[in-house]
Amino acid sequence: MSAAAKQKATATTIVEGRIERFLTGPKTDGFAIARLSTRSGSLTIRARSALAKFKIGDAVEVRGNQTNHPRFGKQLEAIDAKASDQALTGLLRWLEEAGLTGIGPQRAEKIIKSLGPKALERIRDNDPAAQAAFGRIFAQAHALVSSNFENISAEVLLAGYGVGQATRAKIIEVFDLDLIHVLRTDPYQLITRVDGIAFATADKIARAAGISGDSDPRILAAATDTLRAAARDGSTWLPLSELIAGAANRTGIAIRSVARCIDANVPDGVRAITVGKDEDQRRGWALEKIARLEEGIARMIASKLRQPKRYNRNAAAVLVEKHSAGIGIELNAMQFEACVMAIVEPFSIITGLPGTGKTTVLKVITRCWKDLALQIKLASPTGKAAQRMNEATGIEASTIHRMLGVEEGHFIHGARNPVEADAIAIDESSMLDVYMGFSLLNATMNSQMLFLGDADQLPSVDAGRVFGDLV
Helix, strand or coil: CCHHHHCCCCCEEEEEEEEEEEEECCCCCCCEEEEEEECCEEEEEEECCCCCCCCCCCEEEEEEEEEEECCCEEEEEEEEEEECCHHHHHHHHHHHHCCCCCCCHHHHHHHHHHHHHHHHHHHHCCCHHHHHHHHHHHHHHHHHHHHCHHHHHHHHHHHHCCCCHHHHHHHHHHHHHHHHHHHHHCCCHHHHHCCCCCHHHHHHHHHHCCCCCCCHHHHHHHHHHHHHHHHHCCCCCEEHHHHHHHHHHHHCCCHHHHHHHHHHCCCCCEEEEEECCHHHCEEEEEEHHHHHHHHHHHHHHHHHHCCCCCCCHHHHHHHHHHHHHHCCCCCCHHHHHHHHHHHHCCEEEEECCCCCCHHHHHHHHHHHHHHCCCCEEEEECCHHHHHHHHHHHCCCEEEHHHHHCEECCEECCCCCCCCCCCEEEECCHHHCCHHHHHHHHHCCCCCEEEEEECCCCCCCCCCCCHHHHHC
């Protein structure tokens, strides 16, 4: 039996969405397979001719039979398709999320269908049809729309392109009353000035606005999107060659044209950098916010290293001998030196493969710090590692987040409100990204600091390799 014969058809249904991409076609005979972005996710559409007149980014309403392909899962076998009213889609999404009393998905759909694409204007203008549609809560709807008509109009436009509520709020915060103008003239600013906007989304808005597919803003936005994707994978910069390849792949523009544009321009929020020395130099880009964090980390480490020694070296050696003997541990020469260093130096790194004695060394160091009556804090990026620190030393340990304190999405401790501690040890330091590394150092500049870890283990989830670079 063929794969097609194994598909189980269900009742005819209608779905609305926007064409993300064509997996196949449209071919000369009209056959096409496309991915459709809908409010509930993505759906594969197979069509004999229904999608032939549409292109990527178009909003469509597709009628067809849902099937379950044994290999590709749920699909829709299209019978026919027509252009979907993007304004209605955006209005519906906005109204569902506006927080008006008693407005759920079903009532929102009924109201928007009755008022049509000019729903916002009809609400603002006290249209009798709008009053009837909203009933007792019309005054609430009218107050909301009339007090913020421009921004809500922009929200509706963005919602029609599938931009979520939180991201819409961020966009409005950046552009405010200029947003409608930006969306009509240069939507690629959404990429270069706002985090969290996909290149495909800005591209759809730009196509609808009639902006040229080979424009410089489109190329620069694609390159910025490439750089952000690399940051999510842990990179703090990219060489020009990778930026050019990524932008060409996203836009379909020839490499030579992309290279010429990227070589001559640097978009907002991006810094042109040179990495390496002499003949090993490579030009590239870094996100401005990440470049600033890396510079801040470097400045703070340099400042720590200029601080006075915390203890006499000979006296520290006596302490290490005392406490290693007290717990029955015989340290080798390198372990002994590591303990002395951590007691004397304002900033220290102890690194080594699993089984080389990092935990053993930490036991001795913390006992020496206790003997010196220091206020000690132990922390790690993960709760599990913090628990191991506590078990090994008998000192309470926490996650770094807990040590820094979090309130309304921000750390409580920082340069103006530092962590109260004389000595701090951080385990599993290989997991520090630039955001956490900066926040940790910024809040602990008055404290003696020890980083422990293995540079080849447990890499950071976000951008940056702080511990590995320090090593």
